[in-house]
Amino acid sequence: MWDNRRKPGWYHRKMTSQHEQQTPQGPGPDTAHSAWAPFASHAFCWLWLANTVSALGTWIQNTASAWIMTDLTPSPMMVSLVQAAAQLPVFLLALPAGALADLMDRRRHLILTNLLMLVAATALAIVAALSRLDATILLALTALLAVGAGLNNPAWSASVPLTVPRQVLTQALVLNSVGFNIARAVGPAVGGLILTIAGSTVAFAANAASFAFVALVVGILLTFPRIQTSSDVPPEQFGSAMRVGLAYALAEPVVWNTLVRSAAFFGCASAIWALLPLYVRQVLGLSSASFGVMMGVIGAGAVLGGLIVPLLRKLISRNNLIALAGAACSVALIPLALIPSKMTAYPALLVFGLGWIIGASNLQATVQLAAAPWVRARVLALYQAMYNGAMGLGALLWGLLGEHAGLTGTILAAGLGGCLIALLTRAVELPAEIGDPSAPALAVPRTLSIAEEMLPLLYSARHRVVLAISYRIDPANATAFRAAMADVRLSRYRAGAVGWALSRDVSDSTHWVETFRVRDWHELRRGIEHHNLADSEVVVRARSYHLDEEPPRMTLLLQEPRA
The missing domain is CATH 3.30.70.100 (Alpha-Beta Plaits)
Structure with missing residues (x-):
């Protein structure tokens, strides 16, 4: 014990109070390993539903924005800038957003960030209704939406472990990914249909409605436990909280290695998200409805992957599974470049979606499991910064290469490069088991x-x-x-x-x-x-x-x- 005459017994109290509030009661032993066990928690059910609805609106928005940009300009660079505008603000705001999420009341933080995105999406719908939408306004409001997402995402991701026990956390993250990819499977098709029938105004308004729904769910139905701290220790300052969060990630080998693997995985996979709209229009000569269907095929592959992830985790180590997922995403790009046709695209995009969810869900689960509760939002913010930075910078790179090498040549380069990088980064090892940091x-x-x-x-x-x-x-x-x-x-x-x-x-x-x-x-x-x-x-x-x-x-x- 510290021999501090003013604060007797302080050290012992802190070692016992830190963990009293964190872990929800888990399911019994018969259900702990079920793929559906997280749904035993009502809080997780509402979180999952809100996540899926929000993702549905986001995919309708993304599909509409990408396709509208191809109407406004045929430049691969400008179309790629839509992806970059949606990702780079999240990358730049990651660490401040993570610090805010760890310091602020979680519920209030989520309500405010969803209201910000509601305002941005509503503004986009109004501008479209007034027929004043151009490339600059589209990119600016897309970036504002990304600012709201950047502030929201760390708090949202860090809330999942507060709703389920640790032994089913990985399943909860997979189910969240399945919900997100159900939205991805349905959202682009719905977005393409809305664009064809009702126009961009309705598509953007649908996204605004999704943020309103999330704000209502969080405000009325969800509560989150606060991390208990000593009453006589002042709360962390904002600047110090960012510094400590970064230091934690750099000093935790599991987190650091996962960030490296994430940059490699998402950087190469970003090619398909950046260039698919132009590939569908210019190479395949298809409509916005077909683009929505192809985005839906990726989502369907991701849903299929989510269902088989528990089985794959039993058969393949975490390290090899992420490497195989990266290879699957990259191999799927090669036939798109060499044999461009609708019949080739569908199975290739299905495989891409399968690899995408296996890699992304396992990478996020690794970070979640390795991060201590008091710093979890900051660590997840760094993971999301790596994700969005790799996606945004990758989109710029592939768009620039597309200007010079053509769409099929760029997609082929991304596929071959991704296979090589997946093999090389396998040496950055991730452990099969991760100790409980709480x-x-x-x-x-x-x-x-x-x-x-x-x-x-x-x-x-x-x-x-x-x-x-x-x-x-x-x-x-x-x-x-x-x-x-x-x-x-x-x-x-x-x-x-x-x-x-x-x-x-x-x-x-x-x-x-x-x-x-x-x-x-x-x-x-x-x-x-x-x-x-x-x-x-x-x-x-x-x-x-x-x-x-x-x-x-x-x-x-x-x-x-x-x-």
């Missing part, structure tokens, strides 16, 4: 005395805090101790440290000192509050090499501010 920490003994006269300075938040921990290590165990401390280093950074070092005393070969800095005393306390079972286990492993019977000596230092 598991309570062990009660690691801590001794630290704080002089009464130093307490005002400690609580002033004007000084960075340096913690120095002294170890006595047998020189024969030096290599093993260094290896154990490498994991401790990652744990410190995940908890918010801004600098870490391991030093050795030149006058005493058994004396080692670990030092790390945090921004202030409150952030140090928040970091200890966030320690989980994995963090305490790596500390225990490192301390097992300590020679003395007494625990390592800890010294808390206040770094003097610069003059």
Whole structure:
């Protein structure tokens, strides 16, 4: 326990209160592994329905926007800019949006962001009704919708684990993807039909109605538990929350490797989303209705993939499954380029949709499982930044290449390149099993005395805090101790440290000192509050090499501010 006379027993209270509110009661053992188990939660049912309705409106909007742009301009670059405008704002806003989602009341945040998207979609419908829609206005309002989506998505994704227990979280994410892809299967076809019969105004109005529905569901039917924190520790500041979220992702190997794999997967797969409207119109010579049907075929493949994902996870490791999904998406592009016809396109797009959901759902599930509850929205925001950045920048790349190499040549390049990248990135391994980052920490003994006269300075938040921990290590165990401390280093950074070092005393070969800095005393306390079972286990492993019977000596230092 910290020897702090002003706050007796503080450390023990925080280690027990952090996890009291997080996990919903799960299904019984007979249903825990059912593909439909998440629907036992009423909150998840409403979340799933709202997600599906919102996705339906989004796909109607996307289909209408992409097709209208082909009417406004035949340039592959301009058509690709629709995709870029829908993705890049989400990429740029990801980390601020994740911090807001972790800091704000979740319900209020979701209502406000859906109202913002409702306003943007309504404005688009009004402009279309007035026949004032041009390429600039279409791109600008598409980007505004993407701003709302960028602010909404981290909070929405981070809400799923609050509605289901961990053992069915992967199934819940797959079902969410199935709902999204049911909307993808139906939405483009409905969007193409609406465009043909009623025009763009009705298509954009349908999207506005979907946001109104989501806002009502969240406002009336859903409540989310708040993460409990110490009442005497000030809440995180916005800038600090972004920094800590980024540090957590960089220091958590599972999250970092998943982000790398996501960039590779989505970057190559973005070609089909960016160029399919022009491919259907210029290469196949078909109408907007046919474009909607082909988008629906991708969605149907994704629904099929969602149904077989539980079986595939039992047969194939996570690492290989994501690599195979990337290869499937890429291989599906090759016949589109070499044998362009309607009969070739349908099975190829079905395979693409199958690979898409297998890869995307497993990548997102890996991030969800590896992120601690207190930082989950920020980590998911970084995943969504990687997704939208790869999709948006990929769309620009494929659009630029399409200007010079033609549509079929560009699609062929994306297919061949994607196969190669899927093979290469398999070396960035993802574990088969992921430990629960919300598991309570062990009660690691801590001794630290704080002089009464130093307490005002400690609580002033004007000084960075340096913690120095002294170890006595047998020189024969030096290599093993260094290896154990490498994991401790990652744990410190995940908890918010801004600098870490391991030093050795030149006058005493058994004396080692670990030092790390945090921004202030409150952030140090928040970091200890966030320690989980994995963090305490790596500390225990490192301390097992300590020679003395007494625990390592800890010294808390206040770094003097610069003059």
